[in-house]
Amino acid sequence: MKRRTFLQHSLGGLAGLALPVSALAYHNNSFQSHAYSRKPFALPPLDEGKWVNGKRVFNLTLQKGESKILDDTTTETIGINQAFLAPVLRFQKGDTVKMQVTNKLEEEAALHWHGMILPASEDGGPHQAMKPGKKWVAEWKVLNEPATYFYHSHTHNHTGEQVWKGLAGQMQIVDESQDKALNLPHEYGIDDYPIIIQDRQFEESGEFFYSNQRMHKMNGMHGDTILVNGAINSELKPGTTSVRLRLHNGSNARFYDLVFSDQRAFNIIGTDGGLLEKPITINRIRLAPAERAEIIVDLSDRKPLTLVNLRGYGNVSDSRNMTVMHFNSTQSKKVKPFKIQPLVTLPNWSDVAIAQTRPMNLEMHMGPQMMFTSGGFTINGEAMDMDVINEELKANTFEIWELKNNSDMLHPFHVHNTQFKILDKNGIQPHPWEQGLKDTVTVHDNEVVRILFPTGPYQNSEVPYMYHCHILEHEDAGMMGQFTTT
Ligand SMILES: [Cu+2]
Known part of the structure; x- marks a missing residue:
C-alpha cells in the first residue's frame, strides 16, 4: 500500500462546511416544556483509583438514584458511585488497572471500556454482564495512548435504556510530563475539562422519557434538552483563559454539529485514541455518538461565549439550533494562548501487510420484523446473535x-479492542476530527468508509469482541456482530 495522505489535512474537505453567519441564531432552550435556570458547570468527581499490589484499583458500584436535573422536580436515574452518570476515571499508559464492579441495580448490566485494547474477557461486552447483586472484576495493562475514552453500559438489548438513564462516564489516559513538554492544559477542573454532551427527553412528571417504539428504534432516542455532564444550561467559569475541552458525545443517537456563538476558531489536538501529529485550526466540529475530540479554546478576550449545536445534521431534523453550554471567562486567570506545534508521531501503517479485507454492510429493513427486539437492523445481512x-x-x-x-x-x-485509522470516505480524506487514532466513525448513507487497524495482541477463541452501530437503539435492535481474535 502506498503511503497515504490522511495525516496531511486538506482544507478541501472543509469547504462544504462553510457556515453563513445568519445560520447562527440560537435559542436558549425556550421551546422545552420545563424551565431551566442557568446552572454552574457540573465537574464530575475525579477518580484516580488506589494503588494496591502494583495495580491501580477502581471500585465502581452501579446504583439507582434520584437526581435534581430539572429545576422543579427530581428524576429517577442510574449512575456509578453516584446517583446519575459517573466519575471521570484517570490512569496512565503502562498501568495495570483493576476495575472492581458491583451491580446494585435490579437488572442485569454490563460495563464496557470503550476504546480500550484489552483481552476480550475484560472488555465488558454483553458476555460479561453482571446479574443483580453480582460483582465483576476486569483487569488489563493499559496499552492505549493518552486520550479521552468512554465507559458505558453494554447490556444485551438494554444498552440504550441504561445509558439514557445514566450508566456512562468518561475515562482519561493522561501523561502529565508529555502535556507539560507540549504546553497542553492538563489540570483537571482548572484548564482541562470533560464535556460529556447528552440529550434527554423528559416526561411532564420529570422522569426520563424512553421508548422502544418503532420510530424511536429507527431514529434512535433523541431529546429536546441538552445536558453537559448531567447539567442543563450550565455555565463554566474556567480557571484560565486557555482551556482544553474533552468534547465527548455521550448521547444515544444524536449527532452534534458544534460551533461557538461567535464562530471563533479553536485547535483540535486529539481524537478518540490519541493526540494528532499537529493541531488543526477549525471553527466547527461534528461528533457522532461515542466520538471524542480534544480541543483548545482561547478565551483571553473574556467575552461571553456559548457552545451551540447547529440544526440540520444527523438523523433527525431539529427546528432550531440548541444551546450546549456557556463560558464566562471574566475571572479566568490570563495565560499565554496555545501555540501550534508538532504534538506526537502517529504509527506509520503505510507499508503493513493486510491479513484480510472485510466488507461490513450496514442495513436497515423497515418491514414488520422491526417490531421485534432483534430484527431489521443487520450487518452483512445478520442481526446480532449472542451464539x-x-x-x-x-x-x-x-x-x-x-x-x-x-x-x-x-x-x-x-x-472493540482497537484504534483504527480512517483511510478514506468514498475515496476522500476524512475531516480534521476524523484524523489520528479512532474507534468510532460516521458512515453516511451511500458511503464506503475504509478503516485500517491492528488486531491486537490478545487471543481467545471463546470470548468475542463486538463491532456495532453506536446509535444505541440500532445496536440493541441487532446492528452488531461478534468477532474473535486468535
Ligand atoms: Cu445505526
Missing part, C-alpha cells in the same frame, strides 16, 4: 474493513 461468531481475526495482524452504508441514515461504526 454466533460472525468474524474470526488473527491476532497481531492488520485488517482493512470496508464499511458500507446501504441505508438512508447515518450510522457511527465502532470496533
